[in-house]
Amino acid sequence: MVFVAITILIIISIVVIVVLLFLLPGLTGAPYVPTPKTNVEKALTKLYPIKSGDFLIDLGAGDGVVLYTATKHGARALGLEINPVLTLIAKWRFRKNRSITMKCRNFYHYDFPKETTVVYAFAVSLHIERIRRKIEHEAGRLGKPIYFISNAFDLKDLKPIKRLDSFYLYRIIPH
Ligand SMILES: C[S@@+](CC[C@H](N)C(=O)[O-])C[C@H]1O[C@@H](n2cnc3c(N)ncnc32)[C@H](O)[C@@H]1O
DSSP: OHHHHHHHHOOOOOOHHHHHHHGGGGGGOSSSOOOOHHHHHHIIISSSSOOBBEEEEEEHHHHHHHHHHHHHTTOEEEEEEHHHHHHHHHHHHHHOOOTTEEEOOOGGGGGOOOTOOOOEEOOHHHHHHHHHHHHHHHHHHTOOOOOEEEEEEEOOTTOOOOOEETTTEEEEEEO
C-alpha cells in the first residue's frame, strides 16, 4: 500500500515538474509552441534570405526547428532555451550538426556573440518590447545593426522593413 502511494506521489511530482517547465516560460517569453517547419522555411528564404556568413540566434529555441532550417541554408545558429528538457532534446537531435549550438539559458541574461547578424523570436506580445530592448542593447554593445524576425507580434513605433504572413522583419540599429 505504502509502495503504491509513493509511486503515485512520484508520478504526480514528475507530471507537475514537466508541466511547470513547459508553462512557466510563458512568464518570460512564451510557452513552448513550435513554429511550423514550412513557415520557418518561408521566413528564412522569402522574408530574410539567410545565407552562409549569417549567424542566427533563436531566443527561446524550443526543439531547434529554426536553428536547423538556418543551418540548412549555410548559416550558423545558436539556440537559447530556458527549458532544460527541450534543450536536451535539441542537443541530442543536432549532436552531429556542427553549425548548431544549443544552450540552456535565459536569453535576457546572455551576451550575443559578436558574429550575430539575425535574431528570431516567437514570443507573446507581453514580452516583445522587452525583447526589442534586449536586441537594441546588444546591437549597441556590438556596435552594429542586427536583423530581428518576430513571429506573430509586431513592435510598437517601429516599422518593419518587410512583412510576410505572421512574420515581421526589423533592422535594429545600435543605440
Ligand atoms: C513559442 S516557443 C518558440 C520555439 C521556437 N523558437 C520555435 O519558433 O519553434 C517559445 C520558447 O521560448 C522559451 N523561453 C521563454 N522564455 C525564455 C527565456 N527568458 N529564455 C530562454 N528561453 C525562453 C520557451 O521555453 C519556449 O520553448
